[in-house]
Amino acid sequence: MTDTIDRTAHIDEIDAQLRALFAVERVRATAYGEHYTALWETLEQASSGGKRIRPTLVRLAYFALGGRNTGAVDQVAVAFELLHTAFVIHDDVIDHDTRRRGQPNIAGAFADRGRRLGVDEAGSDAWGEAAAVLAGDLALSLSHRTIARLDVGADIRLPLLDILDRSVFVSAAGELADVAYAILGDRPVIDRVLSTLEQKTAVYSVEAPLQAGAVLAGADTRQIEALGRFGRLAGVAFQLADDILGVFGEENELGKSTIADLREGKRTALMAFAATTDAWARIEPLLGSASLDEAGADEIRAALRESGALSATVELAREHVTLAVFEIESSDLPRDLVSALTDFARSAVERTR
Template sequence: MTVLTESSETQFLDAVDVVLTGFFARGRAGTSGLPATVGQLWDALASSATGGKRIRPRLLLSVVDGYGGGPAGTSDGAGWSPEDPAVVTAAALELLHTALVTHDDVIDHDFVRRGKPNVAGIYRRRAAADGFDAAAANERGQAAAIIAGDVALAAAYRLVASTRARQLPVLLDLMDAAVHSAAAGELLDVEYSGHLRVPSAEVVLQTALLKTAIYSFDVPLQAGAVLAGAPAEERQLLCRVGQDIGTAYQLVDDLLGVFGHESATGKTTTGDLTAIKHTLLLSHAVRQPGWPSVAPLLTGAGSRTDVETLRDFLVASGARAYVQTMAREYAERARDAVAGSSLPVALRADLGVLIDAAVDRVR
C-alpha cells in the first residue's frame, strides 16, 4: 500500500495547474495596452505547457508524500494549496521543462510538440499567413520561441524564490544544477549530431544524463527530499536513482523516436534519423558489419524509403535490442537501489511504479 493515493496526486497536480494558470494569466494581463502579438505569445506559451505527463511534479510529490509530509501546515488531509512550497516548486520545475523544450524545439527545427503546433509552429503559421516565404516564416517562428523560452526560464526561478521556504538556497542550487546540466547536454547533442562521426556509447549516455535525466528525474526527487527534510544520505540515493531512471527514460524515448507510433508520441518517427541524431541506437549500429552499405542513406534520409531501410538495419544489426537491454539495465539498477535502501516503505513502492512507467510506455 502506498502513501501516494490517486486522490492525493490529483489534488496536487490540480494545485500545480492552478499555479501555472495563474502565472500565465498574470503575464497575459500585463500585456494590456501592448500590440496584440505580445499577449498572443503568452497564449502560445501557455498552450505549450499543457498536455504533458507532469513527470516532475509526480516525482516530487512521491518523495514528499513518502516521508509523510503532506500539505504544509495541515495534518487533517485538507488538501494541497497552490501556496504550498511543494506545489510551487513542482510548478517551477514544469515551467523550467517548458522553457527547455521550447528552446530544444528551436535547436531541432521542430514546429510540433504533443501533436500540435508549438510556440515556433504557431508563430511560423502567423508569419506565413502574413505573406512571408517559408524560410522567413521559420525564422520568425523560432525567434518567438526563443523569447517565450526565456520568459519561462526566468519565471521558473521566480516561482521557486516565491516559496520563501527555509530550504530556498538548496532549492535554488538544484535549479542551477538542472539548468547547467541541461545546457551542457544540449550543447553536446548539437556538437555530436548532423554528421557521421558518431561518438561512443559512453559519450551518448553522458549526453542523455546531462540533457534529460538530471533536470527531469534527479532534481525533482532531490527537491522533494529537501522539502520533506529527508536525511542527506537518502537524498543522495534519490539523486542516483533519479539519474538511472532518467537515463532509462531517455533511451526509451530514443526508441520511440524511431520505432514509436506518431499518433501516440505526438512526434515524427523520422526526425532523429534525418537530423542524424547521435542516439545510442546509432552509436551501436555504426559499429556493426554492414553499416557502410547503409551509411550513405543517413546523410540523405529524406525519403520514407531511406528511413525504412535505416530502420530495418537498426533491427537487423541488433541496435534496437541493444538499446532495449540497456534501458532495462538502468531501470533494474534503479529498482535494486530502491529495494535495498532505507527509504520509507511507501516511497519505495511508489518509486517502483514510477520506474515501470518510465520504461513501459508508448509515448
C-alpha cells in the first residue's frame, strides 16, 4: 500500500474497532481463568501489527462506491482482518513455526508460558500447538460472527456470506495444494504455482475484501465482477513480489529470514522458471534442505539471477499488475477507486517489505 491511499485514517479506524472487540472478549475470558485470558491477549497481539491490507480494501471499495454506513463497513472490514489472523495462525501450526515478524507467535508464546511454569520441552511445545489451534478457531469464528450479525437485509447479507464462504473454501484448497506441492517434491510448473497463489492468497486478500465492500455499498454485478478480476490479478502480483522478497529482500526491512522459504523448499514462481533452465541442477540439490546455510542460499540466489528466473518473476508480477489495472480501467468503476486501486497494484511490485 502506498501513501496515495490514505492508509492512516483506515488503519486507525480498523485498529480502534479491533481493540474494542478484543476488550470485550478479554473480559469474557477472565471468567475462564488466567490461561484463557492469556490466550485472548496473545490472539489480540497476533491480530495487530499487520499492514491491514484487507480491511483497507473493504473500506476503499465501500466508500468509493457510495456507501455511507460506517458501522456496517467497520464490521465487514474487521471480519476480513480476523479471517486473515485465523489463516496466519493455522498456517503457522501447519508449518510448525513458533515465531512471526521476529516475535514469538501464539504457539511460541504458550510454549514459553509452559517452560516458565516448569513444564518440560515436549509438554510446552504441545501446549503451544494446542493454544494456536484454538486461537485460530476463535479468530475464524469471530470473523463469521461479525458478518452474520450485520444489521442489513438478506439481499446484502447472503451475498456477503457467499463471499466469506468462497474465501474460506478457496484458501483451504490453496493451502492444501501448497503443502502437497512441497511435500510431494514435484518439479514446480508455473501454471500450478500461479493457481496455488491465487487460491491461497489472492482470493481472500484482495478479491473478497473488494467485493465485500462493493456488495455492502450496493454496487452492481458488473462492478463486483470487475473488482473480482482485478483482485485475483493484483493479489497474485502481491504474492509474486512476496516470494521474491522472501528470498532477495533485506531481512532488516522484512523482519524475517530470507532463508526460511529456501529451507522449506517452497514451490515459488522463481523455482518454476529456474526449473526450465540448466540452473535447476544447481538449485534442486540444495532446495528444501533443513540444514541449508547462508553459502548455500547465496548459491541458489546466484543461480536464480544468472538463469533469468528472478527477472522473469519480476516481469510476471508486472504483467499481472498491468492486466489488473486494465480490468478496472475498462470498467465503469468510479475514477477515484480506479486510481487508488492502480496505486495499490503498482505498490505490490515496488515495495521492499
